[in-house]
Amino acid sequence: MGDGEARKRYILVNNPEEAERDKANRERALLRIREELERIGELNGAPHTKACCRLIAHETYGRYLKTDRLGQPRIDKAKIKVLLCWMALLLIRVAETKTGKAWRRQRRHLQMCT
Secondary structure, eight states: OOOSTTOEEEEEEEOHHHHHHHHHHHHHHHHHHHHHHHHHHTOOHHHHHHHHHHHHHOTTGGGGEEEOTTSOEEEOHHHHHHHHHHTTEEEEEEEOOTTOHHHHHHHHHHHHHO
16 A cells, blocks of 8 residues: 555465364364353343343453443343454565565465465
8 A cells, every 4th residue: 555665565364273272162162152141141130231241242252242221231142243254364465675575485485374
């Protein structure tokens, strides 16, 4: 992107090993979320509300959830599908200098790795 001395290039890389690892982690997270949703369903009153808020705000589990019109957490299948499409993709930014050698070196290295 851009012209001149400070061009930036972006490279998108797919890592199949990382995709498998991400898939296993995602399946474990979804299993834990389903268990937690079952447990929350058995609660009433303030404990129920607090448990819902904790689950939705959770750093890992919250990304797989949405809330219905009553504020109850539900697994968001659309989010899971989008996350699946982006698993194991890595975006690398190469800052190009005046010489232009950074991009050539990076491209050569990536070609050797594939």
